[in-house]
Every structure is written in structure tokens, then in C-alpha cells.
Amino acid sequence: MAKRRTSLPVCLLSVLAAAVLTAATPAPATAAPAAATAQTAAVATTGFRFVDITGAGGVVLKANVIAPSAAGRYPAIVFPASWGLNDLEYIAQAKAFAGRGYVVVSYTPRGWWASGGEIDTAGPKDMADLSAVIDWTIANTAADPARIGAGGISYGAGISLLGSAFDRRIRAVVAMSGWTDLVYSLYGDQTRHRQSAGLLQLAAALLGNAGPDLTGKLDDFNANRNVAQIMEWAGVRSAATYLDAINASRPAVLIANSWGDSIFPPNQLADFYGRLAGPKRLELRPGDHAIAELTGVAGLPNDVWTSASRWFDQYLAGVATGIDQEPGVLVKPHNAATESYSAWSSFSGSPRRYGLGQIRWWDGTGLLGGNPSPGWSKTLPGDLNTTADGGVVLLTNGAAALTGILPQIWLPSVDRLRAGVWASDRPSTAARIRGIPRVHLNLTGTAAQGTVVAYLYDLDSLGNAKLITHAPATWLGTATGSRSLDFSLSATAYDVPAGHSLTLVVDTTDPLYYDANTLGSTATVAGGSYVDVPLR
Template sequence: MGQPRKVLRTTAIGTVSAALLAGPAAGVAPAAPVAGVTAPIGAEQQTGVPGVRFVDIKGDGGTVLKSNVVTPAGADGSRTYPVLILPTSWALPQIEYLAQAKKLADAGYVVVTYNARGFWQSGGYIEVAGPPDIADASKVIDWALANTPADPSRIGMAGVSYAAGISLLAAAHDKRIKAVAALSGWADLVDSIYRGRTQNRQAALLLSGAGYLTGRPSPEFQQFTHDFLGSHLDKEQEMVDWGKKRSPAAFVDRINANGTAVMLGNAWGDTVFPPNQTADFYEKLTVPKRLEFRPGDHATPEIGGLLGLPNDTWTSTHRWLDHYLKGDDNGVDREQPVRLKSRSTGAYESYPDWKSVAADRRKLNLDSTKKIWANVDSGANGGLILLSSMLDQFVKLPPIASIPLLPRPFAAVWQSERYDSTQQIRGTAKLHTTLTGTKESGTLVAYLYDVGPLGLGKLVSNAPYTFHDKTPGTPFAVDLELFSTAYDVPAGHRLALVVDTVDPLYIEHNPFGAQLTFSSSAADPSYLSVPLRQK
């Protein structure tokens, strides 16, 4: 299978990996090996970190999955413990969860973490949470039940990003899984990276690049990446079908039938797996469930916890698992299940369900007709993947644009009146308009800005939209959900809706020289519906 690659060359992943590699030296403490337990294949290895054992586990088709095991101190086989299975995140090594595994083992869990197939030293190819990955999860559970003091009635899965998706898919296919904590994962892979029929260029490049650097992409994944980034529209249905097979949302009925308790945690600014698809999935669950959103970008709310630092996301994860796997009466089942952290204040808010978040709505009427030329970036854009939302998370600095200086030939702009009190945006803003294009295809990106007295706009939300096969000159309706958020607009500020045609985040489909016209009529008025309430 070739030698494992030692260095990650993408900045964000490399930074996290370096920190994780430092984790054992930072104090991962011992958990005693279980008497009489041996790995079924290969030699069991001590890691140099007391209490952590490296083992080889046979996954689907005999593929070797490099794994490690941490058990509660003093475990001697005389009793059983709840077991938690943690697949690794995309492109990260098997030591990713050592700090959390130690905490969980100290709390009375058997913890088995494994490198997903195709990455690092594990065998096989990267299947992107395909059927072999789902089968691997069940094989790891089998191994844990046969080789550790794991209780077969108390099995859970959890993890960040790739691990979150695999955990949800596994819960749909393996009835033994009683609880899942899916952090910064996806529910609908198609809606995540192909939202509004628009390819998320930066997300696809980041994921595929990291996959090639740290693993072995399968031929199917290579073909998908080629077709997706190459805008091969003749393969669109094949790409959609490929994504649906890997989407927990396609199997929500199975999860509901299995009764798995599901916790979902994501970031408002996740540029890989946006919050809308997570919230939609949450609403369809009928099992015990919890939904948490925090400021940040993909996987950034969980990073501190992976390093062993105090972390709200992991604290909630422990409480969820403690209740549904250990039976602790910690009250998590009696709390309001939707928990949001404001991007503006950092305060937490709780709601009984997702629809209650956006209970109050106001419309910004888009009365005037606007015509823009395509192919030119107006200066309004969604920022850079990972970096921009991390700046918003840590220093409250989202992407910024000067609204008065945006070139009107390339950007359509509508603004509200100034608000005389703070306005809280909670949930999903929705755009409805009538669009007429001069070409049969086109792409637009809508942005919602918080505009201060000097005209400087801070990005509140955005979303792309692409159309194909439309008759030039014939108007058609556009309905677009912007990415959900929790943001406070200060008194004295106003909201601005900006629409242009080019954003570095996305692949655009605007033929050269195309124009887009946005219009409104009495019979079908255009508007932006904003979940807005006065503080």
C-alpha cells in the first residue's frame, strides 16, 4: 500500500495534526490493558504512551485498520463498560482522539479509535463514507466486543467531520449503536458541496488535496473529483447519486427505526458542511436528539477539545453519551434540545425545536429592478475557507465590504432602513425574486451584510445559486435559502442584500457577456425574508 506520508502540506490540517501529535507529550495518562485481551491480527504494540495500545483490526474484506484502544484504569475483565467507537477525521492520523479517549476512559468507557480506510497506515482506498466504510464500523464494533470488556448493549459512535458522517451512516445500518455524537459532520453531502447546483470549489480542492497527500483515493473518488471540479454536467445525476449513497439524510428513516440517540454539533460558518443541511436533518429525526450551533468554521469548535483543553462541544458530547450509554441522570434529556451560541455576544440560547429559532420574520422588499453584468467579482464575497469564519469566531471579524463602493454594474444592492434598536437574526434568511438571464446558464451569489454608519458591511450570511437550461430572456422565479446564522445587528445599522456573480469559494457558470436582471411585480413581489426580532 506504500509508505504513510509524514507531512500534511495544507496549512489548516497541518496545524491541527502538529498539535495532535504533541498531545501524548501533554499528558495522556494510563489506562490499564485488559487481562487476556489480544489483537486478532498483527502484533499488539505499546505506544510509548502508558495505557494506550495500538492494534490492527480487520475491517470489511479483511482490510487492516490501524487502531488504538484505551480502557478504564483497573479494568480486569470482571465487568463490562460502555464502548465508544471513534473513526478518524478526514486526513488525520489515528492519534487524533487520544486526549478525549483518555478523558472518556477515565469516565468509564472503553474507547476504540481507528484510522479510516485509505488514510495513513490503514489499508484500502478512500471510499468517502461509502459502503466499505460503513461495514468497517460494524467490524470494529465486532472486534471491540470480542477483545475488550465492552458491553454489547451500550455501544456508541462519535467523532469530528468525516467521523461524524461515518457514525451517522453506521447508526442507520447497525442497530447495535445506541448513541451518536456527530460533530462538524454532514447530513446531506449533495446539499453541502453542491448547494444550489453550485460546486463549492475550495471545499472540494481542500478535501481532495488532503486525501491525495495523506491517503489513497479510490478510483470512484478520483472520478467524482474529476467530474465535479471539471463541471461535467452530463455526469450530474451520477454525482448526485454518489453523494446520496453517502448522506445520512437518505437513511433518516432507518436511524429513526433503530432509535439511536443523536447529537449534532456544527459551526455557523462551516464552509464545507453548512448549517442548513444539519438543521433540516435534525427536524426529520424522531429519536432522542440535540442540535448545537457555535461560531466558527469546519471543525474549529472542536479543536480545543482534541488538544485536551476545556471545550463546550466536547463537554456536551460527554453529557450526551453519559446519559444514553451510561444511564447518568444528568438532565440532558430534559433540557431544550436546540442550543445556539450567538456570533455577536457569545451567549447561549435554547429553543424547543429548530422552527422556533426563526419564529419572527420580517420582509425586506426588493422593489426596484436591478441589472448586472456577469463574470466580474464585485468585491462582495464569502471569504476564504476555514480562515474567514475562524477570524469571525475568535476576533469577531467576518468578511467585510464597503457597500457604497461596490460597483453597481456588477452588484445588485438593496438596503433596509436603519434600525433604532438591536435586531437579532436567528435562523435562515430566504430570498425570493424573479430572474431573467441573457444566457441559458448562470450563477449568482447572495450576501447579507450588517452595514454600519460609514457604509462598511460585515458579512452575516451568503449562499450560491446556479441555473441551467433556461430560455434566455424568459423570467423565472428564484427561491434561495441563505446559510443559517445567529447574529445581532446593532442599533443605527442597516441590512444590505448584495447579489453578484463571482465568488472565489464557488465555481461559476456564467457565459462571457451574460447579464442578469432581478425584477419584482405586484403579482409576484421580490423580497428577502429575515428571521429578525428586536432585542
């Protein structure tokens, strides 16, 4: 096999995992009572064993296994590795689970690193592979066939959640930073997500065997061609497509994600979670893709992995952790204490309509608030950027999660010739935003195709504006002229402090996304436009 090329971040993670493996390998096991469920105290384990597992079509999947050393039958967890990573990813967590009485099998999905085949992007072959890994686990370990779980981060989350629709032996799922709708992840509001797709493409080129299927789909995506075929392909790889099958099986599903996930934005999770029929839990925290659970991968204390442990203990090991009695939705706002709600609808605040008003001539800013007013307009040039943007995939929101400081701009730096800016009054009480803000723009003088990007900011008295949430929206028509554009910003939980102004910026381009504008085109925002902000 040809030597695979590597990238520095992945190499560092692999070295970290190997170090954890070396340090964590236990002493030879001593005699212990037979165990039938996970233990609260540490139990002796077999240590890690690296194995080859035959997947669909004879493809060899690289894997590792660790289990309690005492005789007995144990709950089992299968961890598919993340996109670009391998089965060393979960070494620290695998050891922890095994030490509490689980059989744990981690594997590298097909097409990645030393596993055979081509990347299937959570397609039918990956589903067959997951079932083959479960077959191997039952046949070759002390796994209890009635207590099988699956989980992982990102790609591993997606494979695990999808797999629960195809293999009824999966009784519990923990999906961290995963997706439920790949079509939305690629084409949310008809806008192609440029940087996130580019990052996935780069990882596949460096560390995997993309094959003609994935290579062709990504080439078509970047060239904006064969869109219907890509959407069909992505739909096959979306858990939302198989929700009825998941509900028929009724696995216990824990979904954990981040407000600022720039690869799999969180809006797609709300409807999916609401329609799940079995035991379920949704957790949302500050950060970007896979950031919230990152320290847990290194074996450090981590809230997401703590929830994962409690979830598997409750629904696989038969340990009463109490998580089944807690409210199903747990959220950590950007700047407030953790909150719990019985349902997504209970979390979402009541929408307050902020009308967009006439732009003032002296500062280029309009009023945000009150009823939408008629008789004004603001023309935006197409394909010209401003200082308002969503940042860099993974890095911007990832840094915000680690520092607690949201992305920030100085609002006077936003070029009013390129953007529309509307700011609210400064109320004496805080505004608690909870849920999905929704934007309605009346546009005139538009080209047949175009894109706008809306940003919702928290503006202080010195002009410093913290980015609360944002989203792009694209129209793809055949006629020029007037149109109404309705779209949702990314879900959020944020308290706008008393004395601060809620501020909306609208421009036409952002480096995170492909836009449909042409240089020289314009779109005019007209009266009657507004944003609905969910407030508690």
C-alpha cells in the first residue's frame, strides 16, 4: 500500500492518541468477579488489541478493541473514526469506558488511512461496514448482543446515527458534532458552503482514497453543476431521510453540537430532534465543529463526554444515572449559565419583530425596531465584501469557545456603501435571545440570481459589535426584479446586555460561502423588511 500523506493537525492528534495509549496500557489483569453491567469502580481490562475487520465487499477495516478482562457479558460501544482521523482517535475514551465495564471497538472507516476501499461518505457501504463491525464484535468479544451502542464525533457521529436506521442491534447512539441533513449542510438556503466543503476535500486528498464518486461530487459542488444529483447523493447520506426507520427501532439518541458549527450548522437538528420517537436528548454549547468535545478526546474532563458516559450507562449498562429523568434539551448560552428545557419549543423564545427603517443620511445607519416601515430603500452592490463576516471555518468560533470572546468588529468600519446597517435602541434590560432568528427582506432591482448575508450583532456604546449569529441566503431564479427573501439565521442562545443595541448588518458576500452575485449587480433592500428575534 502506498504511504499516505499526512497533515500536521492530524499527525499531532495521532501522536497524542498514541501517547495516551502508551501511558494508559494497564498492568496484567488480576482475577475479578464476572461483570454483567458497567461498573462505577474501575475494572481490569485486556489492554488494546489492534485487529483487522472484514467489511462489505471484503474491504479490510483497521480497528482496535479493549474490554474488561474478567469473564462475563458486557455492553459494547462501536466508535467509527472522524473524517480524516483513524481508530486511534478514541483511545483515551475507549480505555475509560472499558475500565467501567464496556467492550469498545474503534475502527477507521473505509477509504481512510490504512483501511481499504474508497471513501463512501456515510453511504450504503459504510452502513454495511458498521454492521460488519458489530458482527465481528459479537463474534469475537464478550459483547452482549442485546446491548450495542454506537457513537463518535463528526463523521463517526453521522455513521452511528445513520447506522441506527439500518441495524436494529444499535440500542443507543451518541452523535457529537454530527449532521442530520447533509443537503442542508452543503446548500443551506441555496447557498453553497465553501470553506467547510473545501476543508473536507483537503482532508480526503491528504489522508484518504476519495475515489471517483466523492471526487466527482466535490468537483461538481465547487463548479456549481449537477446540483440535483449532489442533493440526491447527500439525501442518501442524511439521517433525516431515514427518520421513520430510526423511530421504528427506537434507539436512545443523544445529539450534541455547537452553536457556531461551521460544517454542520445546528438548525438542522431542531426539527429532527423534535420528531425522534425514542429516548432522546439534545445538547448545544458554544464553539465550532468538534471543539466542545475536543478535550475529552485527550482524556481530560469534558461535559460532552460526561453526558455520553451517562447516556451509555443509562441505556446500555442499566445504570441509573438520572439522565432519563432530566429535561431533554440542555443549552449553554454564549454568556449565561447552562439551562435545561423540556423540548425545543420550550427553549425557543417568543418572536419579537424588529422592523428595518429608513437609513439616516448622517451616519448611514437605520433604526432596527418597531413595525416594518415603508417608503425607504438601501441598495447593496453585489460581490463586494465588508468587515462583517462569519470568520474562518473551525478557527473563529473555535477560538470563541476556548476564550469566551465572540468574534468582534468595530461597527463604524463596515462600509455603508457596501452594506445596510440597522441598530435598535438601547433598552434598560437585557434581551435574552433563545432560538432561531428569522429574516424577511423585500428586495427590488435584483439580478436573476444573487446572495445576501445577514449578521446579528450585540453593539456596545463604543461601536464594538460582537457577532451573535449569521447566515447567507441565495435566490436562483430566471427573472430580474422584485422578490421577497425569507431565511433563518443560525440558532443561538445569547443575552444582549442592558444598554447595548441589537444590530443587523446585511451585505452580499462572505468568504465562508460561495455567492451567486456578479460584479456590478445590485440588490435593493426595501421597506417592509424585518427580523424576528426569539426572546425569553
